[in-house]
Amino acid sequence: MYQTVIEPRVSETDGVGHINNTVVPVWLEAARNDLFRLFMPDLSFDDWKMIILNMNVDYVGQVYFGIDVTVCTWVKRIGNTSLQLYEEIWQDGRLCVKGTVTYVNYDLKKQKSEPIPDLVRKELGSHLY
Amino acid sequence: MYQTVIEPRVSETDGVGHINNTVVPVWLEAARNDLFRLFMPDLSFDDWKMIILNMNVDYVGQVYFGIDVTVCTWVKRIGNTSLQLYEEIWQDGRLCVKGTVTYVNYDLKKQKSEPIPDLVRKELGSHLY
Amino acid sequence: MYQTVIEPRVSETDGVGHINNTVVPVWLEAARNDLFRLFMPDLSFDDWKMIILNMNVDYVGQVYFGIDVTVCTWVKRIGNTSLQLYEEIWQDGRLCVKGTVTYVNYDLKKQKSEPIPDLVRKELGSHLY
Amino acid sequence: MYQTVIEPRVSETDGVGHINNTVVPVWLEAARNDLFRLFMPDLSFDDWKMIILNMNVDYVGQVYFGIDVTVCTWVKRIGNTSLQLYEEIWQDGRLCVKGTVTYVNYDLKKQKSEPIPDLVRKELGSHLY
Numbered sequence: 001m002y003q004t005v006i007e008p009r010v011s012e013t014d015g016v017g018h019i020n021n022t023v024v025p026v027w028l029e030a031a032r033n034d035l036f037r038l039f040m041p042d043l044s045f046d047d048w049k050m051i052i053l054n055m056n057v058d059y060v061g062q063v064y065f066g067i068d069v070t071v072c073t074w075v076k077r078i079g080n081t082s083l084q085l086y087e088e089i090w091q092d093g094r095l096c097v098k099g100t101v102t103y104v105n106y107d108l109k110k111q112k113s114e115p116i117p118d119l120v121r122k123e124l125g126s127h128l129y
Numbered sequence: 130m131y132q133t134v135i136e137p138r139v140s141e142t143d144g145v146g147h148i149n150n151t152v153v154p155v156w157l158e159a160a161r162n163d164l165f166r167l168f169m170p171d172l173s174f175d176d177w178k179m180i181i182l183n184m185n186v187d188y189v190g191q192v193y194f195g196i197d198v199t200v201c202t203w204v205k206r207i208g209n210t211s212l213q214l215y216e217e218i219w220q221d222g223r224l225c226v227k228g229t230v231t232y233v234n235y236d237l238k239k240q241k242s243e244p245i246p247d248l249v250r251k252e253l254g255s256h257l258y
Numbered sequence: 259m260y261q262t263v264i265e266p267r268v269s270e271t272d273g274v275g276h277i278n279n280t281v282v283p284v285w286l287e288a289a290r291n292d293l294f295r296l297f298m299p300d301l302s303f304d305d306w307k308m309i310i311l312n313m314n315v316d317y318v319g320q321v322y323f324g325i326d327v328t329v330c331t332w333v334k335r336i337g338n339t340s341l342q343l344y345e346e347i348w349q350d351g352r353l354c355v356k357g358t359v360t361y362v363n364y365d366l367k368k369q370k371s372e373p374i375p376d377l378v379r380k381e382l383g384s385h386l387y
Numbered sequence: 388m389y390q391t392v393i394e395p396r397v398s399e400t401d402g403v404g405h406i407n408n409t410v411v412p413v414w415l416e417a418a419r420n421d422l423f424r425l426f427m428p429d430l431s432f433d434d435w436k437m438i439i440l441n442m443n444v445d446y447v448g449q450v451y452f453g454i455d456v457t458v459c460t461w462v463k464r465i466g467n468t469s470l471q472l473y474e475e476i477w478q479d480g481r482l483c484v485k486g487t488v489t490y491v492n493y494d495l496k497k498q499k500s501e502p503i504p505d506l507v508r509k510e511l512g513s514h515l516y
Contacts, residue, residue, distance in 0.1 A: 009417040011280040013273035015174030015323060016237070017432055021181045022154040022269040029151055030396040043453035045144035045404055052150045056185045065273060066430035108145070138288040140409040142402035144452060146303055151398045159267040172324035174275055194402060195301035273432035274495070279439045280416055283409040303402030310408045314443045366403070 001127055002073040004031035008065045019063035024097050025055060028087050031071035035085075035127075038120045039105060049114070051106040053082065057099040067092050074129035078121055081105050081113040086129045130256055131202040133160035137194045148192035153226050154184060157216050160200035164214075164256075167249045168234060178243070180235040182211070186228040196221050203258035207250055210234050210242040215258045259385055260331040262289035266323045277321035282355050283313060286345050289329035293343070293385075296378045297363060307372070309364040311340070315357040325350050332387035336379055339363050339371040344387045388514055389460040391418035395452045406450040411484050412442060415474050418458035422472075422514075425507045426492060436501070438493040440469070444486040454479050461516035465508055468492050468500040473516045 006027050014020035032050075039049045063069060069091045077084040082104045089097035104113050116124070135156050143149035161179075168178045192198060198220045206213040211233045218226035233242050245253070264285050272278035290308075297307045321327060327349045335342040340362045347355035362371050374382070393414050401407035419437075426436045450456060456478045464471040469491045476484035491500050503511070 007417070007420065009413065009420075010272055010423070011278045011413050011416055013432070014268055015271035015273070015275045016177045017174070017273045020269045021184070022151070022158055025151045025154055026396065026398050029398055030394070033394065033397075036397070045146070045400070045452075048145045052188050054185070054187050055150070056183070058183050059181050065432075136288070136291065138284065138291075139294070139401055140284050140287055140407045142303070142407075143397055144400035144402070144404045146402045149398045149400075155267065155269050158269055159265070162265065162268075165268070174271070174323075194303075274435045275432070279442070280409070280412045283412055287409055303404070306403045310446050312443070312445050313408070314441070316441050317439050 002031060002034050004033075004071045004073070006030065006069050006071060008063070008067070008069065010065065013065045019065065021059060024057055024059070024063075024089065024099070027069070027071055027089065028057075028073075028097075028099055028101065031073050031087070032085070035073065035124075038123055048108065049105050050083075050103045051108070052101060053104055054102040055099065056101075057097060059096075060098055061094050061096040063089065063091055063096045069096070073127070075124045075127045076100060076129050078116060078124055080115055083116065083124070130258075131160060131163050133162075133200045133202070135159065135198050135200060137192070137196070137198065139194065142194045148194065150186075150188060153186055153188070153192075153218065153228070156198070156200055156218065157186075157202075157226075157228055157230065160202050160216070161214070164202065164253075167252055177237065178234050179232045180237075181230065182233055183231040184228065185230075186226060188225075189227055190223050190225040192218065192220055192225045198225070202256070204253045204256045205229060205258050207245060207253055209244055212245065212253065259387075260289060260292050262291075262329045262331070264288065264327050264329060266321070266325070266327065268323065271323045277323065279317060282315055282317070282321075282347065282357070285327070285329055285347065286313075286315075286331075286355075286357055286359065289331050289345070290343070293331065293382075296381055306366065307363050308361045309366075310359065311362055312360040313357065314359075315355060317354075318356055319352050319354040321347065321349055321354045327354070331385070333382045333385045334358060334387050336374060336382055338373055341374065341382065389418060389421050391420075391458045391460070393417065393456050393458060395450070395454070395456065397452065400452045406452065408446060411444055411446070411450075411476065411486070414456070414458055414476060415444075415460075415484075415486055415488065418460050418474070419472070422460065422511075425510055435495065436492050437490045438495075439488060440491055441489040442486065443488075444484060446483075447485055448478075448481050448483040450476065450478055450483045456483070460514070462511045462514045463487060463516050465503060465511050467502055470503065470511065
């Protein structure tokens with residue numbers, strides 16, 4: 001499991017007084033930086049490989065400003081060219097968000113998907129849900 | 130169907146060169162303003178009723194900077210207290226995003242869900258998928 | 259003067275109940291799309307030329323959700339390689355924001371600033387403050 | 388001086404390949420959380436006091452994805468009801484952003500500015516530039 005602590009920002013709240021729902025995908029993506037490094041070790045955008053296919057988010061509880069949140073990122077399924085993650089956001093001992101996201105390992109220049117390399121696959125295996 | 134035209138912003142692109150995936154929920158929510166007005170005619174945050182429960186987004190094709198997009202918003206299902214929408218984002222004749230989102234009509238002060246009023250239900254019925 | 263109408267989004271408000279101050283630079287940049295087209299007609303990021311040097315924003319009045327805003331963009335000063343804009347945001351007949359921004363016409367590959375072309379200079383001249 | 392470490396997000400980059408200029412005010416505000424706590428110890432939006440009047444940002448150098456940044460926040464001037472900060476963003480030993488921001492201690496319900504309390508003034512004094 002990857003674990004990332006995020007401090008909520010005023011600009012991430014909305015008029016209702018909580019963290020706006022559109023911030024959740026931003027935090028979930030922010031918590032994937034280490035995983036992105038597996039596929040693109042220098043994080044260069046010229047050779048970016050991780051293309052998102054689907055995102056599903058369950059909003060289980062409100063998230064508040066003023067208290068750090070923890071994003072937990074697990075690998076749920078490793079396919080030939082694709083990858084599914086399971087993610088949770090916790091605040092103050094409460095589970096607030098559950099989500100899954102699916103990426104494909106895609107070469108944007110060749111416009112085709114590529115098998116996930118064995119070394120990456122092995123490392124991903126150590127973060128299984 | 131509600132239809133909303135949005136002009137992409139430089140700040141909504143990312144290093145890969147397209148619109149970042151986290152912008153999609155922002156645009157989809159932006160296109161729900163008229164729907165929010167049904168539940169909260171003065172759009173006051175003090176009596177905000179629409180609480181999001183789930184969001185599911187299929188990223189079907191890249192979205193580019195420099196070309197307007199159109200967000201289409203349909204009502205998919207009207208429950209007793211909840212509401213499901215089906216949404217699409219189109220650019221230049223291409224379907225780029227398909228999504229569903231579920232809201233509950235919720236009184237934040239009383240902390241309980243409320244039946245969707247008949248008048249709102251009738252208006253929602255004219256936007257069915 | 260360039261004029262751009264923007265519909266505020268729920269995600270652009272904050273817990274205080276107004277549009278968050280960090281959204282103002284986003285709107286001001288969004289209203290520069292036509293100006294960006296002068297320097298980069300195809301809006302390609304590979305040959306992006308407009309690099310921001312300074313931004314100054316006066317927050318004159320609150321901006322609210324639920325009412326469209328108009329962004330007005332004037333050219334204030336055209337230098338040899340740089341460009342200063344004066345910008346205002348209006349809502350409901352009230353001036354809410356006044357700002358200036360300075361860009362340089364910069365070739366990122368050669369890492370050097372370039373004179374603003376005469377044709378662009380002429381067009382900019384028709385938007386002077 | 389307040390010091391805040393921030394990990395750049397993919398969603399904060401833009402098509403040119405660097406951190407978008409509109410993200411800078413977001414990071415600067417994020418680094419003011421401890422300062423906000425001085426004025427509003429429970430960070431409640433119902434009694435929010437810090438209203439922004441002016442922001443000035445010098446973009447000195449590009450900020451990149453993949454390397455943490457440090458935001459430094461100093462108190463530059465303490466007036467009767469207002470407060471000016473001086474802020475810097477550093478990345479990898481390079482100064483990337485210099486900015487000043489002015490806030491007023493404002494009671495939104497009474498719609499009037501209020502003197503900065505002595506205890507807050509004393510604490511602010513320990514963060515002078």
